[in-house]
Amino acid sequence: MILGVTGGIASGKSTVVALLADLGAQVVSADQLSRDLVEPGQPALAALVRRFGETILNPDGTLDRKGLGSLVFADSEARRDLEAILHPAIAELSRRCLHQAAQQVGSDGLVVYEAPLLYEAGAEDRVDRVLTVTVAEEVQLQRLMARDQCDAVAAQQRIDAQMPQEEKARRADYVLDNSADFPALKSKVHQLFYQLCPHAAQL
Ligand SMILES: CC(C)(COP(=O)(O)OP(=O)(O)OC[C@H]1O[C@@H](n2cnc3c(N)ncnc32)[C@H](O)[C@@H]1O)[C@@H](O)C(=O)NCCC(=O)NCCS
Numbered sequence: 001m002i003l004g005v006t007g008g009i010a011s012g013k014s015t016v017v018a019l020l021a022d023l024g025a026q027v028v029s030a031d032q033l034s035r036d037l038v039e040p041g042q043p044a045l046a047a048l049v050r051r052f053g054e055t056i057l058n059p060d061g062t063l064d065r066k067g068l069g070s071l072v073f074a075d076s077e078a079r080r081d082l083e084a085i086l087h088p089a090i091a092e093l094s095r096r097c098l099h100q101a102a103q104q105v106g107s108d109g110l111v112v113y114e115a116p117l118l119y120e121a122g123a124e125d126r127v128d129r130v131l132t133v134t135v136a137e138e139v140q141l142q143r144l145m146a147r148d149q150c151d152a153v154a155a156q157q158r159i160d161a162q163m164p165q166e167e168k169a170r171r172a173d174y175v176l177d178n179s180a181d182f183p184a185l186k187s188k189v190h191q192l193f194y195q196l197c198p199h200a201a202q203l
């Protein structure tokens with residue numbers, strides 16, 4: 001079974017996925033794959049430089065993620081161009097990684113595909129079921145500002161660049177709200193895991 005985990009920015013996807021990994025799930029992360037694809041020497045990085053110019057590079061030739069982020073979250077046309085370059089490559093690589101992970105865990109195991117833009121990118125067909133992680137709006141803003149050390153304007157721009165979380169929740173098979181504390185989240189994640197993998201409870 002491949003479970004897609006999605007949700008708004010800073011909703012707690014990575015936190016949920018880390019808990020599932022502790023329980024034995026194999027994880028494929030779209031965010032991580034998108035980072036791997038823009039390492040120096042990769043064709044996607046060269047395509048980004050052609051579109052956005054050398055100023056998106058740090059002096060050592062790596063991608064200036066903060067700089068590119070400030071650019072694309074303030075300009076939806078630039079964001080669409082970035083996605084047109086990266087999403088097809090993420091799609092191809094994630095399909096390969098998911099296939100490999102599914103073979104590794106076997107028929108009783110759980111593979112998790114962490115993908116913030118699962119619905120926006122039309123990636124539902126890569127997974128069997130979808131879990132949306134939600135969080136109260138004011139908690140989301142606070143957690144995002146604290147984690148990324150950004151102001152409310154920059155945080156809100158990123159939130160607004162994604163499909164509303166209510167829509168992600170409406171489309172999902174499972175919804176976990178993460179507005180409360182870590183122990184509350186952990187208990188919800190464990191419950192869901194044993195529902196998805198009942199055999200694991202007997203181990
Ligand atoms: C714009 C970039 C350079 C900013 O890098 P940065 O290190 O600051 O952020 P990071 O990659 O860790 O992303 C943090 C979160 O931002 C959100 N986010 C990222 N890209 C997008 C996007 N195109 N649209 C909406 N939200 C996005 C996601 O919730 C993601 O989890 C980077 O996010 C990027 O290359 N994005 C394009 C690829 C993409 O769509 N990735 C997200 C899903 S695979």
Ligand SMILES: Nc1ncnc2c1ncn2[C@@H]1O[C@H](COP(=O)(O)OP(=O)(O)OP(=O)(O)O)[C@@H](O)[C@H]1O
Nearest residue numbers: 009010011012013014015116143147180181182185
């Ligand atoms: N229940 C919780 N209580 C307090 N803080 C939390 C809780 N869950 C997550 N956090 C914190 O909120 C921030 C966002 O969580 P996390 O990074 O897991 O979100 P995400 O959905 O993966 O974000 P992104 O979309 O940017 O990848 C992190 O700093 C995390 O430690």
